[in-house]
Structures are given as C-alpha cells and as structure tokens.
Amino acid sequence: xRELTVELGERSYPIYIGxxxxxxxxxxxxxxxxxxxxxxxxxxxxxxxxxxxxxxxAVLQExxxxxxxxxxxxxxxxxxxxxxxxxxxxxLQAGLDRKSTVVxxxxxxxxxxxxFVAASYMRGVKFVQVPTTILAHDSSVGxxxxxxxxxxxxxxxxxxxxELVLYDLNTLQTLPPREVSAGLSEVVKxxxxxxxxxxxxxxxxxxxxxxxxxxxxxxALYKGCGVKAAVVSRDEKENDLRMILNLGHTIGHALxxxxxxxxxLHGEAISIGMVGSARLAVKLGAPEQVLTVTKRVLTRVxxxxxxxxxxxxxxxxxxxxxxxxxxEGTMVFIVPTAIGHVEINKSVSTALVREIVEQLKxxxxxx
Amino acid sequence: xRELTVELGERSYPIYIGxxxxxxxxxxxxxxxxxxxxxxxxxxxxxxxxxxxxxxxAVLQExxxxxxxxxxxxxxxxxxxxxxxxxxxxxLQAGLDRKSTVVxxxxxxxxxxxxFVAASYMRGVKFVQVPTTILAHDSSVGxxxxxxxxxxxxxxxxxxxxELVLYDLNTLQTLPPREVSAGLSEVVKxxxxxxxxxxxxxxxxxxxxxxxxxxxxxxALYKGCGVKAAVVSRDEKENDLRMILNLGHTIGHALxxxxxxxxxLHGEAISIGMVGSARLAVKLGAPEQVLTVTKRVLTRVxxxxxxxxxxxxxxxxxxxxxxxxxxEGTMVFIVPTAIGHVEINKSVSTALVREIVEQLKxxxxxx
Numbered sequence: 047x048r049e050l051t052v053e054l055g056e057r058s059y060p061i062y063i064g065x066x067x068x069x070x071x072x073x074x075x076x077x078x079x080x081x082x083x084x085x086x087x088x089x090x091x092x093x094x095x096x097x098x099x100x101x102x103x104a105v106l107q108e109x110x111x112x113x114x115x116x117x118x119x120x121x122x123x124x125x126x127x128x129x130x131x132x133x134x135x136x137x138l139q140a141g142l143d144r145k146s147t148v149v150x151x152x153x154x155x156x157x158x159x160x161x162f163v164a165a166s167y168m169r170g171v172k173f174v175q176v177p178t179t180i181l182a183h184d185s186s187v188g189x190x191x192x193x194x195x196x197x198x199x200x201x202x203x204x205x206x207x208x209e210l211v212l213y214d215l216n217t218l219q220t221l222p223p224r225e226v227s228a229g230l231s232e233v234v235k236x237x238x239x240x241x242x243x244x245x246x247x248x249x250x251x252x253x254x255x256x257x258x259x260x261x262x263x264x265x266a267l268y269k270g271c272g273v274k275a276a277v278v279s280r281d282e283k284e285n286d287l288r289m290i291l292n293l294g295h296t297i298g299h300a301l302x303x304x305x306x307x308x309x310x311l312h313g314e315a316i317s318i319g320m321v322g323s324a325r326l327a328v329k330l331g332a333p334e335q336v337l338t339v340t341k342r343v344l345t346r347v348x349x350x351x352x353x354x355x356x357x358x359x360x361x362x363x364x365x366x367x368x369x370x371x372x373x374e375g376t377m378v379f380i381v382p383t384a385i386g387h388v389e390i391n392k393s394v395s396t397a398l399v400r401e402i403v404e405q406l407k408x409x410x411x412x413x
Numbered sequence: 414x415r416e417l418t419v420e421l422g423e424r425s426y427p428i429y430i431g432x433x434x435x436x437x438x439x440x441x442x443x444x445x446x447x448x449x450x451x452x453x454x455x456x457x458x459x460x461x462x463x464x465x466x467x468x469x470x471a472v473l474q475e476x477x478x479x480x481x482x483x484x485x486x487x488x489x490x491x492x493x494x495x496x497x498x499x500x501x502x503x504x505l506q507a508g509l510d511r512k513s514t515v516v517x518x519x520x521x522x523x524x525x526x527x528x529f530v531a532a533s534y535m536r537g538v539k540f541v542q543v544p545t546t547i548l549a550h551d552s553s554v555g556x557x558x559x560x561x562x563x564x565x566x567x568x569x570x571x572x573x574x575x576e577l578v579l580y581d582l583n584t585l586q587t588l589p590p591r592e593v594s595a596g597l598s599e600v601v602k603x604x605x606x607x608x609x610x611x612x613x614x615x616x617x618x619x620x621x622x623x624x625x626x627x628x629x630x631x632x633a634l635y636k637g638c639g640v641k642a643a644v645v646s647r648d649e650k651e652n653d654l655r656m657i658l659n660l661g662h663t664i665g666h667a668l669x670x671x672x673x674x675x676x677x678l679h680g681e682a683i684s685i686g687m688v689g690s691a692r693l694a695v696k697l698g699a700p701e702q703v704l705t706v707t708k709r710v711l712t713r714v715x716x717x718x719x720x721x722x723x724x725x726x727x728x729x730x731x732x733x734x735x736x737x738x739x740x741e742g743t744m745v746f747i748v749p750t751a752i753g754h755v756e757i758n759k760s761v762s763t764a765l766v767r768e769i770v771e772q773l774k775x776x777x778x779x780x
Contacts (some may be wrong), residue, residue, distance in 0.1 A: 051496065085485050090574060127494055127497075127498050131494050132493075134568065134569055135563075135564065138562060138565060138568065138735060139564075165571070166533075166569050166570060166571060167568065167569070168568060168570075169557065169570045169572055170572070170650075171572065188535065195502070195505060196499050197502065197505045197506075198505060201501065201505065201534065201535060202501055202533050202534070203535075203536045204532070204536055204537065204571065205536055205537070210434060247577075256647055283537075284536075297421070330771065368505060379511045398769075399650070
C-alpha cells in the first residue's frame, strides 16, 4: 500500500493506494476518526453499485457503521441539481445528521456529486472518496466538488476536502479500455505540468498501463496524486498556482459541452485540449518538441489528439466564454513552455484561440 | 452611523448601521475592496425591488460598478432549489466571473438565497448583505446561508461570510407592523441569551421600537448584531457555542414547517418556541421568572406566545426529528437558565418536548 498526504494544516488528509483496500475500509475509516453514531450515506452509480457496493457496505457494517446507500444513473447527466436534490431527500430520509459522513464510491461524476451533497447537507458534513476509475485520481484529491448547469460544467459547487481518499486498485481491473485511456489523460497531464521524467516514464510504460498492470498503475496514480496534492497544498482555493491543473481544460470543457458530454469522455476532451495548449505554446515561442512529445505520449496511451470536425467552432468559442477561466474579460490559458513546466497566460486573444481550434480539426494523427 | 466588526481573522468584516446608508453604498463597497472589473448581481424580491432597487443600482452604477439585478417572488417559497437554479442561470447570462460579487438586498429569505448563490457560484464569489428588515439583523450576520428542502428548512446550504453588511434604517420605515414585531423576536432573543440589561431595555422601549423610532431601532439593531457577532467570532461553524443562537428554534422551525411557512412568520414561530424553551427551563429547575419575563417582553413587542391549537402535535414532533439540532439520536435544546443566560441541553426527552408543545397550546395570553 502506498500512502500520501495532502498537506492542508488542520484539514490534511491521507490518500491510500493499493490492492484490496476495500477490505480495509472499516479500519481506515476508524483511523481517520469517522464516527459510528450517525448514519452514513454511500453514493454510487449503477455500474459501480453492481460490482463494489455490496462489498463496501458489508465491510463498513461489519466495522459497526450504519450504512445507507443511494445509486444514481451512470454518466455525466447525474451531475445535475435534480439528482443532487434527490440525494438530499435520501440523506434526510436516512436520518443523516451533522456528524454523518457521505462516501463517494465511483468515478469523478459520483465524487463531484456526492462531494457537493457533503458540502451542502446541513451546511457541510464529512466526506470520503473511494475512487473506482483512473480519471478520479484527479478529481478525488483537492476538494473541488460541483454539479453542472445546463449552460456550463461545474458551475455550482464548493471547496470541500475529504477526510481520506481510499484507492483500491482492484476496482480498476474491470474498466473498459476506452475509460482506461481517458483516465490516463489526467495522469499524463500531471506529468506535463510538473515532472518531465514522469512523462517519459508514462511513454515507456504505456503498454503496461493499458494492460492495467497493478505495479505500474499504482506507481502512476501515486505520482499523479502526488502532483495534485503538491499543487493543492500550495493553493487550495485556486487563487493562482492551482490554475495550472487546468492544462487542456479551457478547450476541453468547451468540447465536452458542445459534444453533449457523451461523444467525448472527459479525458478525451482534455487530451485534445492539451494538444491545443501545446500548439498554442509553440505559436507563442515554445520549442516544437513540446507539441510532438505531448502528442506522442497521449497517442501512446490511446487518446485522441484531433478535434472531431463536425463540432462547430462558433459553439466551441461560445462555450469557452462561460468558462470559469474566462476572467474579467480576458482568457486564461495554461501554456506548456517546456515538458514538465507550464505558465499561466492571462492575455490570450480570442482570435488566436479560434485559430488553434480550427487547426485542431486538421491535427495529424500519428501511428 | 454605528459600526461593528465581526472578528474572524482574515475574514473579518464590518456591519454599518445608520440612516441613509444606501446613498453611501458606492464608497462603502470600494472601502471594502469590492472590485469594479467584474459584473455584479443584486438579488432582491418583488416588494423590496419596488422600493429600493432602483436607488441602490443607481448609486452603485454611479460609483462605477457593472450592475445586473434579479428579482424573485417575495416570501419563503423563493428559498428553493429551483429559484436558486434560476439565479445561477441569471449569473451566467450576466457574465459573472470568479471576481464578481453577489449583493443581497432584502430580508432573510433574500439574504439566505443570494448567499447560497454566492457560496456556490463557481465554488464561491464575494457577497454583500443589505438587509431591509429587522429580522435580517440576525440572518445577515454570521455567514449561514441556505435554501429549504420540502422536508426541512435550511437543509441545503453553506457557511459563507459576507464582505460587509450595510444596514440602512430608512429601509425599515415601510415595514408592516406584523413584520416589525416578528423582526423584534430575534432582537429579544439576542438579549435573552446574552444580556439581561438589554432585555430590560427592550421592555422599556417596546413602544418606541414598534413606532420605528430611528434612535431606538438603531440601538436595538446595534445590540442585537453585537451579540450575534460576538458569538459567531467565537464559533463560526457552530461546533458548540453558536448553538445558543438557536434559542426557540427547535420548536419554532417545526411550527413553521407544519404551518406551511405562511401562517406563522419566522419571528412569530420563534417567539412561541422561546416561550416553550422558557417553560422547559422552569420544568428543569429555572426560576419561574424566566418564563414570566420572556412572555412579558415578547408580548410587549407584539408577538404571539401561544401555539395555534389546530397545529397537529404529531406533525410538529415529526418535523422536529428532521431538525439539524436533532443530533446522534438525542434532542438538543437551548435552555434559558436565567434571563440573559442559556445552556445547551443535549438530552431532552421526546416525551417532555411533547408535553411542552401541548402546554404551549394552552399558554395564558397576558394583556
């Protein structure tokens, strides 16, 4: 088992990564001070419920916890205010009180949704993340929780840190290949913004990662979570540094919105967005290698680098204007000036972004 | 102009109380560091909009702020997730960004609703309270914001402190008499929990308060806000001490829920709840005088002390079980052991509460 700490003073918390950790959930919860007197709500989705809910609930019940669960439909559409409200109803009916804990068992959608429930129920109760996807190594660390608004993603939310993150590598073994690749998108991102050596490691271990080799996967998640934790510790509320975690997200979020949250998985949209950022970087003077390495490593882990041609450029630009990173009239872009290093550029012109979006539709796809 | 500070370290903020303060809104906003580059959203209700919105918007625009406004229906029913969502839409359409400010112009409903919008929009933007009712002297200070769930009041919310509270006494001059009395309920509460001398002052000045004499009103709000600020400074997140502010609220919230949020105003329900708490206190050994003084001062400021007989006791008890103050299986009551002093009693039995509720239906009404 690997262990990391997100350093946030009194609100510091551990991330555990290893095989078979669901079996240890009871003792790890107790160690973290999760109380047993108040009812606990596990939030999960249909697909994850089928595979892991009975197990987690049984382990926690055996440890003495009063467990209720709520199962939401799988997919991004559950990150809505109406599903949020139904979970509030469930929490009330189950008698959750101010000392209760909400547990998110699932991927990023479940984590974001259950996290906002935990942040808002009675103005905030405890929260535990049990991620079951690779992608969620990103969203489960750092306390950003939210639901979507029909006009923009993640616009209704809070900063609400979990008490612990419990990452059981066994839950990743049943992920479909497309989701494995999509999940690796944020792993690669953490390398691109912070650690050139780790980008090279991802390139070298792409096949093992795609084959879900536990040792490689454990290391990749440990490194990815490590970058995330380091950044969040320095800037919890995204005043400045934390923005670098948004590499690829300005374009990526717009693509997801325009494609309807279904055609492109989050990781795929971010992959295309990171290629866009690399292309922007080169245009602003970064070495060509930033673009070629970015494209190569993303391609090797099975991710798209070209923007689907039928997505309308005007609609993409419009969606971008609603982004939280559109600040006081200028556009904020995270620009990779070298592999393993990014800068925050707050004055990228709309015209240049439009040009990049157009070019992304022609992006050469490598073998 | 009277000025108070809510001491919360980096998040400390001022409360200004005085006549004609709306005219000074521009300079007071600037003094508090509210930026002008990002659009600002004023949230208000239909009744307040008619009287004060044009004025406040004009003053702020003149000072250089970009002002948009949203008007919600008057009344508790606006504290819903659906109105909350419509305000999120409005904020997005108006182009609010992370540096924007949400201004609540109105009573407690508007403050709670707009505050939760400010707490959640893009995971939190700045917030200013411009209360226009006496009751809101309580809710506008302390950062508790929330909307209601059909099953329970204030169950979906956050702690989100304002940047400043701007209390223009002139806006109170058009309050209907019933709302004046209801507002004085929380003023009296602040005396009952903290300051026996101020309870006596309220008793002596009841007529002047009901006549909206500015000098008396300004002093009463200054004292009321002062108690609130003192308590919140010591316990922002309601871990212990802050609970004392809930005097009368355990029964009061249940009465509001059962009466449908319309028959009883919040202050009226709390008034009956405070009489219940005093009765409970006497039953637990406090001097009879706690009950007689509580009833006398509430009666003098025009508040009800008897529970309407047609409200069903079973339903009142059921509503109480959903209360946030129903903690880990026991009931938490704030009990006035003397005038100006309360204790937190965490082990009041349901049977005793039921007895009190029944007695409240027979409560003698004094002249």
